[in-house]
Amino acid sequence: MRAPGKCPRLIQITFQKGIYLPEIDLWLDPPHSRQKAFISHAHSDHVGRHREVICTRLTQNLMNLRNAAGRRTQFSDLEYGQTLQLSGFELTALSAGHIMGSAMLHVRRIRDGASLLYTGDYKLRAGLTGQPAELKEADTLIMETTFGLRKYVFPTAAEVTRMIGDFVSKTFTEGGVPILLGYSLGKAQEIVAALRGIQNPVMLHPHIEKVSALLAPHLGPMPEIRAWDECNPRGHVLVLPPHVPQIQSLKEKFKCKVAMVSGWGLDPSAKYRYRTDEVFPLSDHADYPQLIETVERVKPKIIYTVHGFTREFAADLRAKGLDARALGQEEQLDLSL
Ligand SMILES: [Zn+2]
Numbered sequence: 001m002r003a004p005g006k007c008p009r010l011i012q013i014t015f016q017k018g019i020y021l022p023e024i025d026l027w028l029d030p031p032h033s034r035q036k037a038f039i040s041h042a043h044s045d046h047v048g049r050h051r052e053v054i055c056t057r058l059t060q061n062l063m064n065l066r067n068a069a070g071r072r073t074q075f076s077d078l079e080y081g082q083t084l085q086l087s088g089f090e091l092t093a094l095s096a097g098h099i100m101g102s103a104m105l106h107v108r109r110i111r112d113g114a115s116l117l118y119t120g121d122y123k124l125r126a127g128l129t130g131q132p133a134e135l136k137e138a139d140t141l142i143m144e145t146t147f148g149l150r151k152y153v154f155p156t157a158a159e160v161t162r163m164i165g166d167f168v169s170k171t172f173t174e175g176g177v178p179i180l181l182g183y184s185l186g187k188a189q190e191i192v193a194a195l196r197g198i199q200n201p202v203m204l205h206p207h208i209e210k211v212s213a214l215l216a217p218h219l220g221p222m223p224e225i226r227a228w229d230e231c232n233p234r235g236h237v238l239v240l241p242p243h244v245p246q247i248q249s250l251k252e253k254f255k256c257k258v259a260m261v262s263g264w265g266l267d268p269s270a271k272y273r274y275r276t277d278e279v280f281p282l283s284d285h286a287d288y289p290q291l292i293e294t295v296e297r298v299k300p301k302i303i304y305t306v307h308g309f310t311r312e313f314a315a316d317l318r319a320k321g322l323d324a325r326a327l328g329q330e331e332q333l334d335l336s337l
Contacts, residue, residue, distance in 0.1 A: 010140055010302065011109055011116045015327055019118070019142060019306070021107065024087045026054075028105065028118050028142070033070070038091075040120025041102035042068065042185060054078050056093060058101030058218070062185065065214055078103070080131065085110075096122035097133030098284050099186030100215050106136045116140040117298055121307075123283065124290040128157055128193035129219050141300035142327075146285045148305065148313030152266055153287050160261075160282040161194040167259055167278055168198055168237055176255035177233045181242045181276065182262075184208045186284050189215060191239050191261050192222055194282070198237060201226045205240040242274070263287070295322065 014020045018030035027037040029046045039055040040046055042062035049070035053060070057077045063069045078084055078093040080103065085091075088110050096102040098121040107116040117138035126132045147154075154160075164180065171178040182188045188208040195202055201224040204212060209228065212219070226236060230246055233254055240247060242260060250256050260274040263283025270279040286294065291313060295303060303324040305314045310326035317324035 009112060009114050011107060011114050013116075013140065013142070013304070019327075021116075023109070024089050024091075024107070026086070026091075029120060038105050038118070039063070040096060040104065040118070041099055042066065043099065043121065043183075044068065046120065049073065052076065054084065054091065054105075056080070056101045056103050058215075059103070061214060062101060062211070065211065066185075080134070092136070094134040094136060095131040096120050097124065097127060097130065098122050100130045100189065100218055102130075104133070104135075106138060114139055116142070117300070119143045119294070121146070121285060122294075123286045124293060125154065125157065125287075127190060127284065128161070129189050129215075135294060135297045137297075137299050139301045140304070141295065141298045141302070142304045142306060143291065143294060144285070144307040145291060145305040145310050145313040146308035147263060147283070147287050148291055148309035148316075150288050150316075152263070153289060154263060154266070154281055154283055157190075157194075157282065160280050161197075163280050164191070164194050164259070164261070164282075165197060167257070167280070168195070168200070171257040172200065172235075174255070174257075176257050177236070177238060177250070179238045179240060179247065179250065179256050179258045181240055181247070181258065181260045181274075184211050184241045187261055187282070188212065188239055188241070189219060190282060190284065192225075193219065195223045195237055195239075196221060198223055201236050203228050203233060203236045203238050205238075205244060205246070207241050207244070208239055 019028040027034045034050045036052040037050040042059045047068040052074050054076045060075045080095045083090050083092045090108040092106040093103040096104045105118045115138040124133050168178045180191050182191045184207045258276045259278040260276045261280045261282050264270050265279035265281035304327050306327045314324040314326040
């Protein structure tokens with residue numbers, strides 16, 4: 001197998017407490033504060049207080065809303081399909097389909113056309129909100145593999161929407177209050193979109209309401225939203241982030257049924273782990289077939305896997321004759337290729 005990174009045509013990458021492109025002096029979603037970084041999306045494990053940040057305007061607005069940028073951070077907007085020239089390279093943002101504002105980064109070295117695609121978090125399946133992902137061929141593919149095991153095959157968004165609708169109807173019929181749990185940014189908006197066909201109004205926890213208000217112009221038609229009032233939840237569908245203290249008190253005072261919304265719902269033990277009545281597998285990540293499809297469509301010469309089942313997925317790709325390498329946590333500490 002060709003030694004990874006030795007081919008002179010490939011764009012140089014180093015992995016040292018983050019992914020770094022030395023030819024452009026650019027970090028990709030670095031976990032520590034850096035001079036210049038591309039931020040793929042506004043989830044807390046991808047943002048940081050860097051001096052210069054390249055991201056979409058929506059990601060910038062979400063970072064500012066959550067106070068996740070440094071006071072002196074300088075932002076460069078890069079919208080889907082737009083290209084920025086930097087140190088002899090072209091940087092193009094592509095929709096990642098993960099959450100609102102999420103972007104992949106396609107990098108092309110102008111002098112010889114060598115290319116790289118960094119996916120960040122992504123999914124290919126059309127979500128209920130936001131734009132679908134767009135892929136582009138590249139010599140080097142750095143991809144997330146959160147659900148990189150064969151057993152992770154998600155149902156369609158329409159199927160999960162039906163499951164959520166059935167859960168809500170059954171809970172009301174039994175005289176209870178349905179509670180749906182999802183992270184404030186991304187999943188909560190998908191949950192609310194899944195409730196579009198529900199007759200009852202929806203109450204959003206204030207953390208979710210704050211994010212949803214910023215995203216409202218991009219979300220399309222929504223069910224009726226009422227102001228949060230945890231003393232009078234009857235007749236409403238409640239959407240809360242996981243782990244907020246109100247969940248327990250609501251369960252004690254009212255006849256609540258609680259469902260987590262997460263891709264990990266595919267694991268049979270998920271509802272015991274989350275201590276909920278149900279878990280619905282609506283994910284904002286790619287499942288295994290989508291990960292394979294990504295490799296087939298990008299046609300890379302070399303693949304690096306990050307996040308989740310990196311080793312397992314890279315091994316599956318090697319079994320197909322591809323040059324794939326896992327980038328695990330310990331490798332990120334000090335690995336230069
Ligand atoms: Zn994310």
